[in-house]
Amino acid sequence: MVWALVAIAVLAALLGGLAMREKSRTGVSMRQALALALPALSHRLDARAVRAAGAAEGPVIYAISEQARLDAALFLAALPDDTLHILDPASAGHWAVEACRPLAKSVIFDKERMIANRRLVRHLKGKGRLAVYFPDAVEPDADAFRLYRAVALLARKTGAKIVPLTVRNARFLRSSLTPAEKAPRQWFPRLTMHTLAPATIGEIVAMRGRDMTTPANALFDRMAELRFTSTDPAQTLFGALVLAARTYGPSRVIVEDAVTGALAYKRVLIGARVLAKRFAAMSAPGEAMGVLLPNANGAVVTFFALQSAGRVAAMLNYTAGPANVVSAINTAKIRTVLSSRAFIEKADLQPLVVAIEENGTKIIWLEEMRETVTLPEKLSAAALWSRPIAETRAGEPAVVLFTSGTEGSPKGVVLSHRNLVVNAAQSEARVSISVEDSLFNVLPLFHSFGLTGGMVLPLLYGVRLFLYPSPLHYKLIPQVAARVQPTIMFGTDTFLAGYARTAKDTDFASLRFVVAGAEAVKHETEEVYRSRFDCHILEGYGMTEASPVVAVNSATHSRLGTVGRALPGIAIRLEPVEGIEGGFRMWVQGPNVMLGYLKADRPGELQPLEDGWYDTGDIVHIDHEGFIEVRGRAKRFAKIGGEMVSLGAVEILVQSLWPADRHAALSVADRRKGEKIVLATTTRDADRQRIAEKTQAEGMTKLMVPSDIVPMDDIPVLGSGKTDYVTTQERVMALLRRISRVGSGRNRKSNDDAPDAAKDAAKTAKRPNRRARKKSA
Known part of the structure; x- marks a missing residue:
């Protein structure tokens, strides 16, 4: 009996000491600090991040990525006690959450309809604090994404700052919301609270570019940033x-x-x-x-x-x-x-x-x-x-x-x-x-x-x-x-x-x-x-x-x-x-x-x-x-008659005509227009007329029609799978020079002979390369 009393006294003293430390670290009340002492002992909880979060002046919306049922209990104990926590019925029913609810304000209702609740708007306009628990989903479904829209709209209406928060490693707790087959359970994982700096919804949108995102998407990206920054930055x-x-x-x-x-x-x-x-x-x-x-x-x-x-x-x-x-x-x-x-x-x-x-x-x-x-x-x-x-x-x-x-x-x-x-x-x-x-x-x-x-x-x-x-x-x-x-x-x-x-x-x-x-x-x-x-x-x-x-x-x-x-x-x-x-x-x-x-x-x-x-x-x-x-790439544009034409767009256009083959559009110097487009293709019957008709049908510029078409046995590919444009350009230029010599030998006959000459040159030029590739493979 005496030893039991001694053990209880030692444990009480230990928890009391931890509570004093947590109060000093986080700035919470003594009641809340006592609630934090137990997870500080069992899970080595580091809650120091909430001190900066709690210092943010209202109105504030704490956007919490909820990984486990225990999360709500931890934030009820760690956030300022005047914060109003929006809980769903499942989280509120957890024994730890029920035990911690007296430590702060809380309300239970459908979070997806929270924007319609005038009480929340009044609470924030009165410089209040609100804690909203988001599902820890990397790819939220349409229903879950409504919460992002609701919070973004609520923040815009009230001018509230949004403070993202999470508990690192909480998804491995026994009370994790992630199925056990996806997140292996641990009895006592080390828990660390992590936060990002306060920012209004307008500032969050500006981080992504005002013309490049919607408020809901910007908030979603901010929560994703919270997830990846919770990784230890000092890790090798x-x-x-x-x-x-x-x-x-x-x-x-x-x-x-x-x-x-x-x-x-x-x-x-x-x-x-x-x-x-x-x-x-x-x-x-x-x-x-x-x-x-x-x-x-x-x-x-x-x-x-x-x-x-x-x-x-x-x-x-x-x-x-x-x-x-x-x-x-x-x-x-x-x-x-x-x-x-x-x-x-x-x-x-x-x-x-x-x-x-x-x-x-x-x-x-x-x-x-x-x-x-x-x-x-x-x-x-x-x-x-x-x-x-x-x-x-x-x-x-x-x-x-x-x-x-x-x-x-x-x-x-x-x-x-x-x-x-x-x-x-x-x-x-x-x-x-x-x-x-x-x-x-x-x-x-x-x-x-x-x-x-x-x-x-x-x-x-x-x-x-x-x-x-x-x-x-x-x-x-x-x-x-x-x-x-x-x-x-x-x-x-x-x-x-x-x-x-x-x-x-x-x-x-x-x-x-x-x-x-x-x-x-x-x-x-x-x-x-x-x-x-x-x-x-x-x-x-x-x-x-x-x-x-x-x-x-x-x-x-x-x-x-x-x-x-x-x-x-x-x-x-x-x-x-x-x-x-x-x-x-x-x-x-x-x-x-x-x-x-x-x-x-x-x-x-x-x-x-x-x-x-x-x-x-x-x-x-x-x-x-x-x-x-x-x-397209800046270097993958051709400047023809003063206009920029995407070589990538030319390839996509040609690919729609001959999808089973490979194509590479290249830019070659041209005395008259500055540059011209040459198409290297494995299509044996490719012709400019079909490309011109497709260009017209799609409402695209005629400048996308290649000036020359060079048939090839194949288009060189890098080990990464990308088209090897350097080698392709070298081969095409060699073929074009051969065509030019053939044309000169025929007393400069009509350009109609060029495709046939290109085919002949392609066959001749490709034979040794084909053998080399076979040997390399």
Whole structure:
């Protein structure tokens, strides 16, 4: 009995001490502080963020992202006691909420009709405070979205400041509102309150651009920003992977490939720890080490080993050819390349290896390194799997990716840990994913979309990942997908269209959605996936310099013909372009934008952006709801007779006539008009007359009709799936020069002979390239 009294006294003293600390930290009343003491003890609750939220002068609307039933109890105790909490019946019935309701004002009614309640309007106009609980839905349905409209209108009517609030990790509580199969339950997860600065609805709209969003969409984006900023800004890639392992379970199988099987989080981290010690011994802190590996488990382990060792992973594009790979190595001052003999042999990349070694760069073969690993090393890694070899900071370089060179010479893009972790969080705040999902990634890890979306995102959010080594296996990939049964797939329009041509209707039946990027999605591709596979293609937009995702459509915010709306946390600046009506050159800024470039003229020297804004080089139109329509690249316009014509629009027009073929519109110098459009196409019977008739029928300018049509056996494609315009332009110019010589040899006969000459030249010019591609494949 005495010991029980002593224990009670000790517990009371402990809770009293915690209550005094919470009162000092948050500025709440003693009654509220006592209510916060218990979760501070059991869940290590950090409620300091509400002090700034509570200091905001009324009228104030606290917009709370409700993840668990316990959330309402926590905010009843943490927010100023004169706050009126709008509770729904389900939340109000929870025992913890009932216990905390006496601590503040509360009312229970349908939140979707709250705007019609005059009491709330009077309360806010009287400088009052209101707490509204939003469902924690990344993609809210139409009914849930009414709440955003209601709160936005209420804020506009009363001039109230909106303060977003959430409790980090609350979705893993036993009282979570997310189904257990989507969010694994934990008994005592660490809880942290997180908030954004107060802002009126007008100020929130201005953050997204007054002509680029509606008040309801702006509020929705603000709440999405709250979700992604609740991620620890100091996280490194390795630290984020360890946190994911602890959150979803170290034994959870997370990655699988077609050869070596499946690995759990802990196996990945143990392997990374073993390799990290070796990498650290052969390099200097912060040194860039080349990674020349296919999509496989070994690439994942190697990547995170470099992060653990405090080295920078320079992802080399093995499809770029020896000259470009060696140029990338020299640009990033890479002394060591990590690769696999089995991969080199299967991919027939021996000439690339020769070029690398002749450059004086050392190649480390991972199979040989694996054979020399000792038992003590394995035991040490098993014991210390969650600890990195070297300490790094979130703002330091983590990855170097090399631009594909569609507009010129490739450059090294330096991305920090924060860039990648934040971009994954931004994407997760816009598109709904969970541990129920599995992602099928065919995009190479040397491509930014394949790296961030296809590896970092699923690993950090508990989504099982299946890696496939090449996106070019059009017949095999549907068969593998039928076996793996993924719910999500990433790809480009070129690859997706190729898979659909060979797939059975059941092969992709498991897919919930496909995220497509790198190039515009054709209407025909979207229609095929919707009608045959009951799967929506969510088109997105980005670039390597933005880690890469900038915008994406989602299930509830989607518009065909656009690339979606900008991710939360990304600011957009538009600049008018002479000669293009309704189109603007887009600049972006945000925590996902790169640290800077590495260029061949100054090897190894980071060249940052001058003011943090990145010029995308894209001409866009953004509608009043924020949907972005990409009209073409600034360099992908032809100036004909003083007017700007989009080459991308020409390609879309031609694609509608011959959807089964590939086309590339190019700009070529012209003495009379300055520039002219030349169409490279795999359509053998393409003619200008049909294009002219289609242009007239669509009400488009006659300037879009190509001056010349050059038939080709195929259009060159980069490893990322994009059209290789540089190579295509070189080939077309060579063909046009040949045509010119043929015309001269015929005493300058009529131009009607030109198409035939182009066909003859195309056949002759393509033969060696076809053999080279076959050998490369």
